[in-house]
Amino acid sequence: MRFKSRMAYEHVQLLHNLIIPISRLTGGGGGIRSDGKSIGSGTTLYLDPDVLRISARGGAGSRVDSGGTSQLGSAGGGGADHGTEGIACFAELISTNGIFLDHKIESIADNVVVFDIDLVQLKTALQSTLQSLGGSGGGDSARAVPLHNSSEDVRGKKRLSRGSSSSHFHSYSSFLVVMKLAKRGGLPCLCLDSSCADGSLDVHHAVPVRILRAQEWQNHLPPIVNTPDVQLEFQLDRPLRSVVERLKSISPIIYLDGSMTGELVLRIDSENVAIRTFYDKLIPRFDDARDGDDDNNTNNNNHNPQPRNDPSRKCTLKIESKKLSASLQWQSSMLRGSVSSYIICMIENEMMVVHVVLNPEDVGFFTYYIPVHYMSPDMMEFG
Numbered sequence: 001m002r003f004k005s006r007m008a009y010e011h012v013q014l015l016h017n018l019i020i021p022i023s024r025l026t027g028g029g030g031g032i033r034s035d036g037k038s039i040g041s042g043t044t045l046y047l048d049p050d051v052l053r054i055s056a057r058g059g060a061g062s063r064v065d066s067g068g069t070s071q072l073g074s075a076g077g078g079g080a081d082h083g084t085e086g087i088a089c090f091a092e093l094i095s096t097n098g099i100f101l102d103h104k105i106e107s108i109a110d111n112v113v114v115f116d117i118d119l120v121q122l123k124t125a126l127q128s129t130l131q132s133l134g135g136s137g138g139g140d141s142a143r144a145v146p147l148h149n150s151s152e153d154v155r156g157k158k159r160l161s162r163g164s165s166s167s168h169f170h171s172y173s174s175f176l177v178v179m180k181l182a183k184r185g186g187l188p189c190l191c192l193d194s195s196c197a198d199g200s201l202d203v204h205h206a207v208p209v210r211i212l213r214a215q216e217w218q219n220h221l222p223p224i225v226n227t228p229d230v231q232l233e234f235q236l237d238r239p240l241r242s243v244v245e246r247l248k249s250i251s252p253i254i255y256l257d258g259s260m261t262g263e264l265v266l267r268i269d270s271e272n273v274a275i276r277t278f279y280d281k282l283i284p285r286f287d288d289a290r291d292g293d294d295d296n297n298t299n300n301n302n303h304n305p306q307p308r309n310d311p312s313r314k315c316t317l318k319i320e321s322k323k324l325s326a327s328l329q330w331q332s333s334m335l336r337g338s339v340s341s342y343i344i345c346m347i348e349n350e351m352m353v354v355h356v357v358l359n360p361e362d363v364g365f366f367t368y369y370i371p372v373h374y375m376s377p378d379m380m381e382f383g
Helices: 008-027 097-098 118-131 164-171 215-219 241-248 321-326
Strands: 001-008 041-045 052-057 088-093 101-104 113-117 175-184 187-196 202-212 230-234 253-259 263-269 274-279 314-320 341-349 351-358 364-373
Touching: 001 008, 008 041, 008 052, 008 088, 008 097, 008 118, 008 175, 041 215, 041 341, 052 097, 088 097, 088 321, 097 101, 113 215, 118 187, 118 202, 118 364, 164 175, 175 202, 202 215, 241 253, 241 263, 241 274, 241 321, 253 321, 314 321, 314 341, 321 364
Parallel strands: none
Antiparallel strands: 001 101, 001 175, 041 052, 041 113, 052 088, 088 364, 113 202, 175 187, 187 202, 230 341, 253 263, 253 314, 263 274, 341 351, 351 364
């Protein structure tokens, strides 16, 4: 088994920005013991010649001591302590002309490599790597230019501007980061080796991993959900996170009322307070949306479902405010520059899905799957 790749500064920055919010789900505290067994890492990575995939589960990063007692991780923030149980996050990044400059992977399982890893440890290694290269390592503001191997200039989507962005881009051109699987102290590790062309920099990090059989990846696939009732695309200048954070401090439950007319209402209802926050002029996405509810579209006992592009379709979800907040933390670390678009998908009494497309669009995406509370029909009055 062999994996080795080369990354430029921009690739490390993008991977770091992506891992920051996902690592908060698992909460840290995981790791690899001296016998090679994982301790509640909650995250699995998949590598093949074409893609890198990350599968993470909320609240799975607690430690388990020798007596079998669960302990919340400390440095990373304890996923279970932050109400992230039940949330799943799945990310997919393109390898060639995507997250790597170049890479080579070999294994007896059709060149597929799967392993468990503690994302908090990987985030720390990536952050340290960025700092050693002169970057801030604390968000995507430092990466003001696109990935230089993404062929953006050829496609004509976005070009480097003259001035500060261009000079910033070239200032990191002499740095190179090698990511590879290797053994350190007898344990398999994902290693990050940073170097500079003139030899002035030589930094090494090693994050322990637990190698899995390729067949075990099927246990870490994203959830299978029904076709959404409502799908709404948000403009990047209208983030949800700040509103949800305020509502979370008032109520543990948030109701979302979505409509394919392009409207979304966030509301809380309690004995002491009732608050409504309105979003309009959102972009309804009729592709892959469900046909109308059979019960609400019956005329003289004949089945007449609403057409797929009917803007009158609505959906109400009841969701824990902590879970909703956890699924939007990426907006604090990578909304500017790293994200192309994001879509909210609402599936009645089943799931809320937040699908985020990276920038450039062909680099990849990540998706949050957030469980919701069951609501009886009499509770689903559109607010």
